[in-house]
Amino acid sequence: MxxxxxxxxxxxxxxxxxxxxxxxxxxxxxxxxxxxxxxxxxxxxxxxxxxxxxxxxxxxxxxxxxxxxxxxDLKFRSDHLVVLLHGLGRHKNTMKKPASFLTEKGFDCYQVNYPSTFQSVKDHADQLEETLNLLEDIITVSFVAHSLGGLVCRELLSRESEWRDRIKINKLVMIGTPNQGAKIARYLDPLWLFRTISGPSGQDVQPGNAARFALPTVPTLVIAGGRATKSGFNPFLQEDNDGIVTVEETKVEGMTRFIRIPAIHTIIMDHPDTLKAISEFLQPSDDATVK
Structure with a gap:
């Protein structure tokens, strides 16, 4: 009680x-x-x-x-807000470096905090949907998501939400997101400790489950981590990977652009090449903004 x-x-x-x-x-x-x-x-x-x-x-x-x-006299610096979402088992401060970099480039940034290990992707999307419904003085949003955050965005953007009647979507960036599911989660699932720590979202990132989230319909940049080798950063995965998610698992149908960065999963969002790619991709363009 x-x-x-x-x-x-x-x-x-x-x-x-x-x-x-x-x-x-x-x-x-x-x-x-x-x-x-x-x-x-x-x-x-x-x-x-x-x-x-x-x-x-x-x-x-x-x-x-x-x-x-x-x-x-609190007010946004811009009417274009970049919404940044962290990954599984992380928190908003893990997106501090991308937010700081984008702020220096003139963007206004919001680092979302959500309890990633205690609720499902649907629950996280519910939370973000309500926050956006209450958002004031913003006419355009972009999304930058690390890992699980990308699946949250896919679920969110599949909905006909109240906020979409007054706020336009510019672009979406997914960094190390297991868009096709992460087979390492399937390997670890029999372990009680993994299921306890990862919670409902740990089930959502497994192959098969991740496929149920709608494909993005906005201009999308996918960033994967890897070494351009057969073993990547984790030989156990037997293909190029960032240590947790394979390069192929990050790809999603309809993506606008795809790049591979030589960085591991936990810090790929901080890599200089990642920051540069995000900043360049998020520049608004007349043909890239949708409702």
Whole structure:
């Protein structure tokens, strides 16, 4: 049974780690976010430095954000928002380097935090869908997703959501995403520890299961990690790979562009070649924006 959440609890401003593994974003605006704790159900308002400014019910946190928004004149830098999604077992800070790089290039970036090991891809897409439904002052979005985040995007973009009536989609970048499923997940599935740690999403990334997510219908860049050798970074996989996902497993029907980067799965999103490719691909073009 969840504890009762106070309506207007007293708050002491203090730094947090930004959510990590047990919080999910519900609302985002100009670097501030409202998150919900997955076990207790209570919410908190974090500022752009991940300091807690309020906590309690969602309604209370939202009212407090509106107060701070007026006080500090909070607004997006651009009406084109790049939404970045982390992979399985990770958190929003793992997408910090791509976000910083894109920010320097003039993009406004939102690093989504979602509890990747506790819910399914469908649940993660539900969360992101609601966040985008509440998004204000944005007319265009692009998506940059690492690993599992790419499957979340595929599920999200297959839906006729409320936000799509007012926000255009520019492009999608998937980095090391097991678009055809990851056979290493199938090998590890008999292990209790793997199933416990990876949760429902660990089932979603297995071959066969990943295929049920809709193919992307927006301009899409796929980035794979590999060494251009038969054994890649992990000889166990017996083909070129980034240590976890094979090059072939990242490919998806209808992709606009495909590149291979000499980097392992866990840090491929930070590789200079990856950053350059993302920045160049995300430049808006008249024929690449869809609703």
């Amino acid at each position: 969840r504890p009762k959440i106070p309506e207007r609890p007293f708050n002491l401003r203090f730094p947090t780690t930004g959510g990590k593994y047990f919080w999910k974003d519900l609302y985002y605006c100009a670097g501030w976010r409202i998150q919900q704790q997955i076990w207790t159900g209570h919410c908190r308002l974090l500022d752009g430095r991940d300091a807690r400014r309020a906590w309690g019910s969602y309604e209370h946190c939202l009212s407090q954000f509106r107060h701070f928004r007026k006080k500090y």
